[in-house]
Amino acid sequence: MGSYYIPRDLGGETRIFLIFSVKSLISTAIGAFVGLIFYMIFAMMGIGTAGVITMAVFAVLGFAAGTFKIPTIAGLPFTKKVGGEPISEIVIRYVKFRANRKIYAYTKEEQK
Numbered sequence: 001m002g003s004y005y006i007p008r009d010l011g012g013e014t015r016i017f018l019i020f021s022v023k024s025l026i027s028t029a030i031g032a033f034v035g036l037i038f039y040m041i042f043a044m045m046g047i048g049t050a051g052v053i054t055m056a057v058f059a060v061l062g063f064a065a066g067t068f069k070i071p072t073i074a075g076l077p078f079t080k081k082v083g084g085e086p087i088s089e090i091v092i093r094y095v096k097f098r099a100n101r102k103i104y105a106y107t108k109e110e111q112k
Contacts, residue, residue, distance in 0.1 A: 020063075021066070021067070023066045023086075024067040025066075026066065027062040027063065027088060028059050028062045028063040029062070030062050031060070031062020031063065031065075032055060034058045034062075035051075035054050035055030035056065035057065035059055036055055038058070039054060039055045042054065064087065065087045065091060066086070066088050068086070068087055069084055069085060069086050070083055070085055070086075070087060070090060071084075072084060
């Protein structure tokens with residue numbers, strides 16, 4: 001007999017430090033690194049406090065991008081298409097689309 005993988009609900013087992021998933025921890029670290037660059041610039045100018053605040057803001061933005069999902073709002077047509085998807089995936093798709101520089105047009109025959 002072979003062995004089979006049985007999927008199970010991991011619940012909170014993939015969480016690090018209670019609020020961080022792996023994805024949100026990585027995006028927070030990336031945001032903090034970007035903020036660290038600004039901190040170094042502000043520290044050279046003698047306003048280190050503003051640099052620490054900027055670094056914290058970028059870390060929170062990174063956490064939000066890695067954790068939160070876009071809500072589906074009936075009044076906004078944009079959210080009907082991307083509602084429920086994580087913000088980080090939307091940003092990655094947008095960057096890939098802008099880098100491609102092609103124009104895509106969808107017709108009703110293609111949408112099934």
